Amino acid sequence: MTDGLVLRTARPEDLDQIGALLADRGEPEDAIGHRLVVEDPDAGWEACAVVVDGDKVVSTATLLDETLVLNGLEIPASQVELVATDRAHEGRGLVRALMDWAHERSAARGQLVNVMLGIPYFYRQFGYTYAIPISATRPVTSRPDSAGHTLREATVDDIPTMARLQDAEQAHADLRMPHSPGLWRWLVARDGSTEWLVERDGVPVATGRTTPPDEGVRLCEVAAVDEAAAHALLALTEATEMNERPGTVAGEALEPFLGPAPEEANSYYVRIGDPIALLEHLRPVFGRRLADGGFADQEGEAVVSFYRSHVRLPFKAGEVGPIVPGGTMQAPGAAGGAGVAPDMLASLLFGPHGLKGLTARFPDVYPGPNAELMQTLFPPVRGDLMTFYMP
CATH class of the missing domain: 3.40.630.30 (Gcn5-related N-acetyltransferase (GNAT))
Incomplete structure (x- = not known):
């Protein structure tokens, strides 16, 4: 970082400063929540990072381990919480640096999805999209x-x-x-x-x-x-x-x-750092959907284009994969495939509309000539998430 600022893992001697910063920018209870996290063996100080200006903590974020479960399949995930920056140090990219730290740590821990609550729009800058509705x-x-x-x-x-x-x-x-x-x-x-x-x-x-x-x-x-x-x-x-x-x-x-x-509208933010790794992980879910949706005895491949890249999902006897990644595909319909804007992937996999509903809402999402196959692979999903903060 520049201007003498240093991003590092938080330490026990930072506790009071982090607590004061969280209480000042949020609520006093945030300081208590942070202490409980970093002093718990399931998380520890490694779960928290700070940016320091000399001896002063000027920004902080904490990464919590989570598990999503989609149709019975566990998906390693994480949640970024307890984010705060000193007012005098705003606008200098400190949260961006901390989000990079969180995403790198999350990937190193094998986590495939990041989910979080946050202020409107802000976290879109870091690769998040609104995907999973929050109950009203x-x-x-x-x-x-x-x-x-x-x-x-x-x-x-x-x-x-x-x-x-x-x-x-x-x-x-x-x-x-x-x-x-x-x-x-x-x-x-x-x-x-x-x-x-x-x-x-x-x-x-x-x-x-x-x-x-x-x-x-x-x-x-x-x-x-x-x-x-x-x-x-x-x-x-x-x-x-x-x-x-x-x-x-x-x-x-x-x-x-x-x-x-x-x-x-009110939704959770979702980020998918490595789409291919997530799709590969979801192969058992896709296979069960095909088997239950009338494709158990069929063989073929489903092509999904994200326009600047695409994937092929070969299937046979109710099993899918391995996922085959590919390059630019601007006209997936010609290959029998579906088109999905890349920022719609989280909504496609975890949202309430499914491919059919997204097609009705966005012109750059469409099923292509094999609509029944694609809609079977990507149905509407009803979510129920419990998070650190009440939404």
């Missing part, structure tokens, strides 16, 4: 009955129970990102949100997460074993807003108590 925050318009249930704040001993309840709800999604074991520990310990358990006759039956009361209580990550448990969770947390969770037991049970969703 909706007002609570009435309160259900909670008779026969009690609510208590969860502790570290409750993590296996909460994880089990969440796993059952996320099983309904095509794409999910559960909390890692470390993240569960940090969330239980930090002050920025509260984890709750609802019990019936002493047995945990629902869980959720809320913002602090001084922010207006917003409930998210609702999970329940049945309708009554979900009703009790909403009633006893006294939430005034809730992130909807379509397709789940809790989400469907609480739908009648929510007002309309705002008419605005």
Whole structure:
């Protein structure tokens, strides 16, 4: 870096300065969250980088290990969080340098996808696109009955129970990102949100997460074993807003108590650093889709052009691959292939529209002459992601 600035791995002696910077540019709870991450053996100081100007920490970012699960296949992933820059050092490319560090570290750890929450537009500059919808925050318009249930704040001993309840709800999604074991520990310990358990006759039956009361209580990550448990969770947390969770037991049970969703888009950022490596990793998913979609006995290849490059996915007897990369292909239809703008790849693989829906929205996405094959390979995907920060 220039001007005497140095980017390096954070050290224990940086803790107070990083905490002060995060609290100044964000919330005091961010400093607590950072300390929990770097002092946890599942992450450690290697997960955090800083830019220093002499002895002063002027910018920081942290990389959290995550796992996406698409149709049962685990995908190594990561999430960049706890990003902050000193006001006097803004506009000097420090966040860009830290994002480069995060992406290099992520690739070295074998992670194929980066997912994050972030301020509008900013992270597009670093290769991210909006791809996976965030469930809408909706007002609570009435309160259900909670008779026969009690609510208590969860502790570290409750993590296996909460994880089990969440796993059952996320099983309904095509794409999910559960909390890692470390993240569960940090969330239980930090002050920025509260984890709750609802019990019936002493047995945990629902869980959720809320913002602090001084922010207006917003409930998210609702999970329940049945309708009554979900009703009790909403009633006893006294939430005034809730992130909807379509397709789940809790989400469907609480739908009648929510007002309309705002008419605005809200999505997770997604970055794919090595598209070929990710597509190669997804071969089992593609194979199952073909086998289940009527192509089990067929043999051929699917051609997908990103215009400046393309890939061929050979298939036979319900199996796909290996992926064959190629060069520029401006007119994929002539080769029987589909065209997909490169910045649409994350939406194609992880988004709610699938190839058919993207074709209806973008002129540089189209299925080519083998539409049924392509739409079978790339269907709509319903996602359910749980992240460090409440979205």
